[in-house]
Amino acid sequence: MVIETKNLKKKYDDLVAVRGINLKVKQGEIFGLLGPNGAGKTTTLMMLATLLEPTSGTALINGYDIRKQPDKVRRQIGMVFQDPSSDDILTGYENLRLHALMYDVEKSIRKKRINEVLRMVDIYDRKDELVRHYSGGMRRRLEIARGLLHHPKVLFLDEPTLGLDPSGRKQAWGYIEKLVQTEKITVIITTHYMEEADKLCDRIAIIDFGKVVAIDTPENLKKQIGGDIIKIKSDNVNVQGIKKLKFVMKLKQIDGFTQITLKNANEHLQEVLAIAGKVDSVEVHSPTLDDVFLHYAGREYREEGGEGGWADRAMTYQSRGR
Amino acid sequence: MSELTGIYAIWERELRVFYREKSRIISSIISPLFWLIIFGSGLGSSVSISGTNYQVFIFPGIIVMSCLFTSMFYGVYVIWDKKLDFLKGVMVAPLKRSSIFFGKVLGGVTDALLQATILFILAPFFKVHLGWNLILIYIFLFVLVFGLVSLGLIFGSILESPEGFGLINSMVTFPLFFLSGALFPLSNLPSWLTIFTRIDPVTYGVDAIRYLMLGNGTFSLVLDMIFLLLFAAITSIIGTYCFKKMRI
Numbered sequence: 001m002v003i004e005t006k007n008l009k010k011k012y013d014d015l016v017a018v019r020g021i022n023l024k025v026k027q028g029e030i031f032g033l034l035g036p037n038g039a040g041k042t043t044t045l046m047m048l049a050t051l052l053e054p055t056s057g058t059a060l061i062n063g064y065d066i067r068k069q070p071d072k073v074r075r076q077i078g079m080v081f082q083d084p085s086s087d088d089i090l091t092g093y094e095n096l097r098l099h100a101l102m103y104d105v106e107k108s109i110r111k112k113r114i115n116e117v118l119r120m121v122d123i124y125d126r127k128d129e130l131v132r133h134y135s136g137g138m139r140r141r142l143e144i145a146r147g148l149l150h151h152p153k154v155l156f157l158d159e160p161t162l163g164l165d166p167s168g169r170k171q172a173w174g175y176i177e178k179l180v181q182t183e184k185i186t187v188i189i190t191t192h193y194m195e196e197a198d199k200l201c202d203r204i205a206i207i208d209f210g211k212v213v214a215i216d217t218p219e220n221l222k223k224q225i226g227g228d229i230i231k232i233k234s235d236n237v238n239v240q241g242i243k244k245l246k247f248v249m250k251l252k253q254i255d256g257f258t259q260i261t262l263k264n265a266n267e268h269l270q271e272v273l274a275i276a277g278k279v280d281s282v283e284v285h286s287p288t289l290d291d292v293f294l295h296y297a298g299r300e301y302r303e304e305g306g307e308g309g310w311a312d313r314a315m316t317y318q319s320r321g322r
Numbered sequence: 323m324s325e326l327t328g329i330y331a332i333w334e335r336e337l338r339v340f341y342r343e344k345s346r347i348i349s350s351i352i353s354p355l356f357w358l359i360i361f362g363s364g365l366g367s368s369v370s371i372s373g374t375n376y377q378v379f380i381f382p383g384i385i386v387m388s389c390l391f392t393s394m395f396y397g398v399y400v401i402w403d404k405k406l407d408f409l410k411g412v413m414v415a416p417l418k419r420s421s422i423f424f425g426k427v428l429g430g431v432t433d434a435l436l437q438a439t440i441l442f443i444l445a446p447f448f449k450v451h452l453g454w455n456l457i458l459i460y461i462f463l464f465v466l467v468f469g470l471v472s473l474g475l476i477f478g479s480i481l482e483s484p485e486g487f488g489l490i491n492s493m494v495t496f497p498l499f500f501l502s503g504a505l506f507p508l509s510n511l512p513s514w515l516t517i518f519t520r521i522d523p524v525t526y527g528v529d530a531i532r533y534l535m536l537g538n539g540t541f542s543l544v545l546d547m548i549f550l551l552l553f554a555a556i557t558s559i560i561g562t563y564c565f566k567k568m569r570i
Contacts, residue, residue: 049414050414051410051413051414051570071416071418072416074414074415074416075416077414079411079414081407081410081411083407083410084407085406085407085408085409085410085411086408086411087335087339087406087408088406089338089339089342089343090335090338090339094335094338097331098331098332098334098335099331099411099415101327101328101330101331101334102327102328102331102332102412102415102416102417103415103416104324104327104328146411
């Protein structure tokens with residue numbers, strides 16, 4: 001196990017952000033922490049990165065205890081923060097040089113390694129430009145390059161695509177997948193995008209209100225739903241009638257929606273609708289992680305607009321008082 | 323060795339930033355020149371102090387003033403580093419907090435001494451002639467500025483906003499400046515004022531540098547150095563502690 005958390009908890013004065021998380025992450029995995037904003041994903045990551053002291057519990061990273069050996073832990077990890085943390089008045093190369101020095105990357109290989117990671121994320125051609133002239137996507141890639149510079153065992157990515165447009169997001173996924181293959185490292189990624197977790201992660205922990213509600217591969221999680229899903233919007237559905245149908249496995253009513261889990265939805269749709277009565281709208285699909293979240297958390301998953309995410313911050317603090 | 327490399331890394335970054343932000347260098351040179359040219363020659367036309375022209379008399383004081391303002395103001399960049407999240411990236415590196423602090427201090431010290439150097443180059447225009455004493459002047463300035471930068475960084479690490487920093491900074495910097503004897507001799511002051519001038523660490527910097535430049539001082543150089551070292555030691559110990567406790 002590269003990472004093992006033991007009942008990790010974080011309490012603030014009037015708020016419990018993380019309520020005891022137990023995880024085991026294997027070498028070479030892309031492991032996702034998925035949950036809505038405020039679920040405690042970033043708090044968990046910050047504790048693992050030794051930037052936040054846990055209230056109780058601990059974690060081992062590559063065998064080192066985050067509370068007792070924070071300096072050793074920091075050598076094992078690379079971190080890509082939610083908000084851009086490169087200095088925008090330095091060039092891309094200078095930012096990486098700063099970090100190479102801080103991590104004491106050996107002088108003989110320093111330059112070579114910096115150029116290597118710059119090429120990996122395709123910003124080698126613009127390495128001598130000031131970071132303030134980079135696009136949002138490039139800044140993100142620079143951060144990823146920086147996280148990899150010192151050959152960490154584990155790379156933490158906190159909402160790596162927050163604030164990127166859909167094409168930028170797809171591109172970022174491509175880079176992350178490529179890096180994992182070339183660098184052979186373990187990646188922990190937090191995200192509130194279902195699609196991202198589904199696409200990138202080998203295993204996912206679904207987190208809600210500071211607790212892990214499910215851990216498995218995306219496929220298995222979806223399989224646990226057991227069948228297809230028909231989602232009906234209507235104020236007045238004949239619930240009893242539908243429940244009596246043999247092929248219906250489960251029925252849940254949430255926020256004016258009726259969600260029916262069943263085998264072969266396409267075949268049985270007519271029958272269900274005939275019994276349901278008048279409906280406003282109908283949706284049929286195979287299970288997605290949204291359904292998984294609903295299943296475990298007992299409420300609808302909402303992708304909120306980010307918590308003043310890195311793009312907003314980048315806009316706000318574009319210039320400093322220097 | 324890795325801690326030394328780390329200190330060097332932080333220092334190098336500060337220097338690059340300083341070099342790129344030309345406005346910082348220019349503005350920090352302009353204001354002492356205003357003091358020297360306008361205030362110095364204005365008051366100097368009717369005032370001289372124990373036989374020394376007033377403009378010449380305040381030259382050492384204005385050098386120290388330039389260092390004082392630059393050093394204290396340097397603390398605000400920590401707040402910007404926090405706001406820009408740059409500091410998180412530094413904090414997650416396997417460097418001791420004290421190394422980060424000392425890297426920052428050395429960056430600020432370099433900034434201040436470079437500015438002093440520009441003023442030294444202009445010294446002949448103000449009829450101040452520097453000899454071999456310049457080496458000693460640099461040593462005294464280094465210790466003084468080390469303490470002042472540390473003090474600025476203490477405020478920077480505690481405070482959250484640049485506005486708050488500006489307020490605290492002027493509440494501390496101006497008294498430090500006016501009580502230091504940069505603009506007037508320390509002899510013949512009313513006793514209540516003397517007490518305040520004696521607890522101002524900048525006083526000992528001005529005194530030493532004025533003695534080394536013009537030959538008149540109130541205290542001995544040894545006493546000046548002892549107070550300056552004490553000041554630098556105390557502020558850097560507190561500063562290191564503040565960096566350890568700093569919220570990012």
